[in-house]
Amino acid sequence: MKIRKINLEEREIPENWYNIIADMPNKPLPPLHPGTLEPIGPDALAPLFPEALIKQEVTTDKWVPxxxxxxxxxxxxxxxxxxxxxxxxxxxxxxxxxxxxxxxxxxxxSHKPNTAIPQAYYNKQEGIKRITTETGAGQWGSALSFACQHFGIECDVYMVKLSYNDKPYRKMMMNTWGANVYPSPSDRTEAGRKILAEYPDSPGSLGIAISEAVEMAATRDDTKYALGSVLNxxxxxxxxxxxxxxxxxxxxxxxxxxxxxxxxxxxxxxxxxxxxxxxxxxxxxxxxxxxxxxxxxxxxxxxxxxxxxxxxxxxxxxxxxxxxxxxxxxxxxxxxxxxxxxxxxxxxxxxxxxxxxxxxxxxxxxxxxxxxxxxxxxxxxxxxxxxxxxxxxxxxxxxxxxxxxxxxxxxxxxxxxxxxxxxxxxxxxxxxxxxELSQEEIDTSIARLGTPTIPV
Amino acid sequence: MKIRKINLEEREIPENWYNIIADMPNKPLPPLHPGTLEPIGPDALAPLFPEALIKQEVTTDKWVPxxxxxxxxxxxxxxxxxxxxxxxxxxxxxxxxxxxxxxxxxxxxSHKPNTAIPQAYYNKQEGIKRITTETGAGQWGSALSFACQHFGIECDVYMVKLSYNDKPYRKMMMNTWGANVYPSPSDRTEAGRKILAEYPDSPGSLGIAISEAVEMAATRDDTKYALGSVLNxxxxxxxxxxxxxxxxxxxxxxxxxxxxxxxxxxxxxxxxxxxxxxxxxxxxxxxxxxxxxxxxxxxxxxxxxxxxxxxxxxxxxxxxxxxxxxxxxxxxxxxxxxxxxxxxxxxxxxxxxxxxxxxxxxxxxxxxxxxxxxxxxxxxxxxxxxxxxxxxxxxxxxxxxxxxxxxxxxxxxxxxxxxxxxxxxxxxxxxxxxxELSQEEIDTSIARLGTPTIPV
Missing domain, CATH: 3.40.50.1100 (Rossmann fold)
Structure with missing residues (x-):
């Protein structure tokens, strides 16, 4: 019989994550403050993330236990x-x-619990009571609901409205793990209300849902935010x-x-x-x-x-x-x-x-x-x-x-x-x-940017 | 770390199934012909199942490769x-x-592919072109669709109408594996048409769906039937x-x-x-x-x-x-x-x-x-x-x-x-x-049986 699956034992689960920043020939450029356009340090993330995760965000250690x-x-x-x-x-x-x-x-x-579990864990360690997040197709929201449930943290998920309507089973899955799920744009946040005023029928987007979840975390002391991708x-x-x-x-x-x-x-x-x-x-x-x-x-x-x-x-x-x-x-x-x-x-x-x-x-x-x-x-x-x-x-x-x-x-x-x-x-x-996405559509969207270009 | 999962390697997949009939102190009583009430032999199953499965149905070998x-x-x-x-x-x-x-x-x-795979395999060995079956919640229909797809056999699934309406994702899953799915009772069979005439709004039942799938197999030469439970x-x-x-x-x-x-x-x-x-x-x-x-x-x-x-x-x-x-x-x-x-x-x-x-x-x-x-x-x-x-x-x-x-x-x-x-x-x-299911409901249903009791 040809071997189809290669398994490992539980004890073979790696003991460290690998941080590629340590090995990159050119390190990533720093994030900028949108007002001053000056580089900002990790402190700026403090309203949104627990300290342990901010440390991981900027660490140059090659291996993280x-x-x-x-x-x-x-x-x-x-x-x-x-x-x-x-x-x-x-x-x-x-x-x-x-x-x-x-x-x-x-x-x-999906692969999303790989990060949902440690994110919920570090929040728990620092006494956080609630985590807000966004979800598109629902993979990330489900993963974080599962993780928060285990660590006894409340979980508020802003779900892109199109998916909320199209994928009721995902919502029910999050509910089964005890999370609260809101269709985004919602009227619970400034960001959501602003979009709804302009486009009442907005199907939502991941970017909008992020704005809502970030706003809720930034304005509440016992609440942090969690992101399912993008960050280091x-x-x-x-x-x-x-x-x-x-x-x-x-x-x-x-x-x-x-x-x-x-x-x-x-x-x-x-x-x-x-x-x-x-x-x-x-x-x-x-x-x-x-x-x-x-x-x-x-x-x-x-x-x-x-x-x-x-x-x-x-x-x-x-x-x-x-x-x-x-x-x-x-x-x-x-x-x-x-x-x-x-x-x-x-x-x-x-x-x-x-x-x-x-x-x-x-x-x-x-x-x-x-x-x-x-x-x-x-x-x-x-x-x-x-x-x-x-x-x-x-x-x-x-x-x-x-x-x-x-x-x-x-x-x-x-x-x-x-x-x-x-x-x-x-x-x-x-x-x-x-x-077919036209070049004009892309150009128009990028032309709206109004943010600094990067000198090459 | 406490070990949570115990895995085996692929080569440790057992090489034989276990047939409990070999060890039973009292063997099961024989099936009876509903007309004559005489015991019937395995031949009676020939219109419905391939020979290899009929042999397995009656074998007294303790281990089957x-x-x-x-x-x-x-x-x-x-x-x-x-x-x-x-x-x-x-x-x-x-x-x-x-x-x-x-x-x-x-x-x-679910566990259903454990039998769907061998059933499709033995049908394929004997040149069968199509398999009919019933499904309730959809677990069995999905499993058989998956199995038939692999062996290149057409698969017709009669799905209890209540589930067909309540569980569209299950139907879509069967379609993805190439199966045809019909809500039961359907107008494709005598059995289905009879029920529909009497109860046009029938939500269906597993028993009705079995009748439909069996009828289709019994009346076509290149078609056999597959059951997801009950049989030996x-x-x-x-x-x-x-x-x-x-x-x-x-x-x-x-x-x-x-x-x-x-x-x-x-x-x-x-x-x-x-x-x-x-x-x-x-x-x-x-x-x-x-x-x-x-x-x-x-x-x-x-x-x-x-x-x-x-x-x-x-x-x-x-x-x-x-x-x-x-x-x-x-x-x-x-x-x-x-x-x-x-x-x-x-x-x-x-x-x-x-x-x-x-x-x-x-x-x-x-x-x-x-x-x-x-x-x-x-x-x-x-x-x-x-x-x-x-x-x-x-x-x-x-x-x-x-x-x-x-x-x-x-x-x-x-x-x-x-x-x-x-x-x-x-x-x-x-x-x-x-x-609460009342004793009267059970008694009434059993009183309708009209089949022979078993001497104790």
Whole structure:
């Protein structure tokens, strides 16, 4: 029998997260105060995050210890399995060897609890009573609800209204773990009320929901905020994925991959799998290609600009140096694949700027074709977000077929699609169509920026 | 760090299923022809099932080899993890040690693929082009869709209309794996049309859906039928669960359990976990209590009669010796916990008759209380069916607390609740209420039977 899954024991859960900042040839530029345009220090984050996480946000230590209580909670679903995709390889008739790391085995069904658990843990340590957050497709909100429930912290989730209406099961899941869920824009915050006054029918966006959640945390003493992607400490926590994957490939007797692929929303999914492999590139001179897979409806990496921009729509965050489409960019409603955030986290942006990583974009229709092929050849129905990584893997495996090369490809299957069956139904009933984002739309959005450009 | 999950390697997937018939002190009584009331042989099943499965249905071999191709497909999700329920133990403050075997890691999210895969495999071997089946909550239909997709067999699923309307995501999941799904009663069959003529608004039942699927298979040459529970070969395939669990308890250094618990619908879930432990009782004189957990809204084991009855509502199957509430018994619509089948499989019925196993019933409200406690203490949101087993485990763990005994309890967490969030939402919004089934309702249903009683 060919071995399909490579498992690790609980005791093999890594004891440290990996901090890529320590190894980066060019460190990320500092965040700026939006008024003075002066660099700001970590203190500015104090109203929003507990001290321990702010320290992790700016640390240059290469390895950051994972607390025992976090490792203990990780053991509910970690180590996650690494699969050899024999079924997909056969369906593609490719000489490539394809592996995927499957993060959908977590209770909330994605990689998001990898950071939700430590974030809730550090908040608990510092006596925080409530955490606010935003969620788009619902993956992050579910993960944080699960984590807060365990540590006895109240959890308020601002959920993009479009998803709130389209994905009632996600909301119910968060309720089951005891969270409060509000459709965003809501009338509970200044930011929400302002949007509603101008666009009463606004379907919401991740940027708006962030503004609401940040406002609630910034104005209450016992309340902090949690972000599910973009920030350095979030990426740090996610490196557990790649660290496990390296051990598993070794256990499988496989070579290191030639290509490492992960979906890209704000960057934590991609960072999680790829940073430990980038370490090998930087330390040992390996030539592993790391590719971020983004939707062509929200192509900040492949068509955005590298510039200072706000992390949210209302402009409440510091200015961050990032690849962006402009902080008020909202992907076309026809886009059903998630990953709708306007910008990329600062570490990943710097890595792309320095050409240490690559990016590829995929159309909405292509990613559902990829997802259905995967479901039918491997059995697991992937989340639409995950389908972006699959689409890149298929593209690279097809190139191998053309050239006859037997490359090793590894991608992050970041979650299952159990809560996304409506999107698949839309695909089967022909409602998902190709969508071309015009250069004019991008230019217009970026022209609205009014933030400083970065001297090259 | 305390070890929470006990995993096995793929090569440790058992190589044989266990057939309890070989060890039963009293073998099950034969099925009867409904017209002649004479015992019928395996030939009568030929229109419905492939030869290999009919052989398995009647075999008295103690061990039945698992084909390599089936073990290879099993490896997509098997061996499934065995968990020590530290969180639940703490929440209950019980001296009991609680373990659960988690079958929700399969692609369709339940234990059902354990038999769907071999059933599709044997049909494929014999050149069958299409398989028909019924599904209630959707677990079985999804599993068979997944299996048929892999083996290139067309799959027609008759889905109880109430579930078809309430659980659109389940239908979409089956569609994603390429199956055709019809709400039952449908106008595609004689059985369906007859019900619709009499009750145009019928919400359907598992018995009706079975009649429809059986009719389609019986009247077409290239089509066979597949059942997801009740029959001997289905129970046989599910024993992989208990066989793995025994290896895992040994690996964990745990004693054998004092109590083994599983939810009970038609019997395959319960058989799967408990039969390998019953073998130890019969062979080695162990005293492991095996408890079947059923809903008090459909209490065939605790309040039914042991009698010959039809397996389906329309009376198309042979008469089977079973604990039953009468083949036209339909649980109250208020019952949201699944496990709605009117009877129990013949093996389990005989075992209960011989007092080799036990049964307990739980109210609708109690099982959701149990499920929410579990979700909040262990992280995983269970399927409502699974909540029955949890409810029994909690009851037994609470008894341990009273007596101070530190018993070892093992239950089957047969599936996750990702597709059942509406039921949880109903629970939180107070729509799920206690429901008392009167003795008169049961008596009336059984009085309609008109089938031969079994001489005691």
């Amino acid at each position: 994972i607390p025992d209580e976090v490792r203990n909670m990780y053991s509910i679903w970690r180590p996650t399995p690494l699969y050899r995709a024999y079924g997909l390889e056969k369906a593609l008739d490719t000489p490539a060897k394809i592996y995927y790391k499957y993060e959908g085995v977590s209770p909330s069904g 400490h979030v990426k740090l926590h996610q490196t557990i994925i790649g660290l496990e994957a390296i051990k598993q490939l070794e256990k499988a007797g496989s070579d290191l991959p030639d290509i490492v692929i992960a979906p890209f929303g704000g960057g934590s999914n991609f960072a999680g799998l790829s940073f430990p492999f980038l370490r090998l590139n930087m330390e040992e001179g390996r030539g592993i290609r790391c590719i971020a897979s983004e939707p062509s409806s929200c192509p900040k990496l492949t068509r955005g600009v590298f510039r200072y921009d706000f992390g949210d729509t209302a402009g409440m965050t510091p200015l961050l140096p990032m690849y962006t489409l402009g902080h008020d960019f909202i992907p076309a409603p026809i886009h059903a694949g998630g990953l709708r955030y306007h910008g990329a986290g600062v570490i990943v942006s710097q890595l792309l700027k320095d050409q240490l990583i690559e990016a590829q974009a995929h159309d909405n229709l292509e990613i559902f074709e990829a997802g259905v092929l995967f479901a039918r050849s491997e059995g697991i129905i992937p989340a639409p977000e995950a389908n972006h990584g699959i689409a890149t893997a298929i593209r690279e495996a097809n190139l191998c077929k053309e050239t006859g090369e037997s490359k090793t490809i590894l991608f992050n299957l970041c979650g299952h699609g159990n809560f996304d069956m409506k999107a698949y139904d839309d695909y089967f009933s022909g409602k998902i169509k190709q969508h | 698992i084909p390599d191709e089936v073990r290879n497909m099993y490896s997509i999700w098997r061996p499934t993890p065995l968990y020590r329920a530290y969180g639940l133990e703490k929440a209950l403050d019980t001296p009991a040690k609680i373990y659960y075997k988690y079958e929700g890691v399969s692609p369709s999210g 070969h289905v129970k046989l395939h599910q024993t992989i669960i208990g066989l793995e669990a025994i290896k895992q308890l040994e690996k964990a250094g745990s004693d054998l359990p004092d109590i083994v618990i599983a939810p009970f619908g038609g019997g395959s879930n319960f058989a799967g976990l408990s039969f390998p432990f019953l073998r130890l009782n019969m062979e080695e004189g162990r005293g492991i209590r095996c408890i079947a957990s059923e809903p008090s809204s459909c209490p065939k084991l605790t309040r039914g009669v042991f009698r010959y009855d039809f397996g389906d509502t329309a009376g198309m199957t042979p008469l089977l010796p079973m604990y039953t509430l009468g083949h036209d018994f339909i649980p109250a619509p208020i019952h949201a916990g699944g496990l709605r089948y009117h009877g129990a499989g013949v093996i389990v019925s005989q075992l209960l008759k011989d007092q080799l196993i036990e049964a307990q019933a739980h109210d609708n409200l109690e099982i959701f209380e149990a499920g929410v406690l579990f979700a909040r203490s262990e992280g995983i949101i269970p399927a409502p069916e699974a909540n029955h087993g949890i409810a029994t485990a909690i009851r037994e763990a609470n008894l341990c607390k009273e007596t101070g005994e530190s018993k070892t309890i093992l239950f089957n967490l047969c599936g996750h609740g990702n597709f059942d969030m509406k039921a949880y939402d109903d629970y939180f919004s107070g729509k799920i209420k206690q429901h």
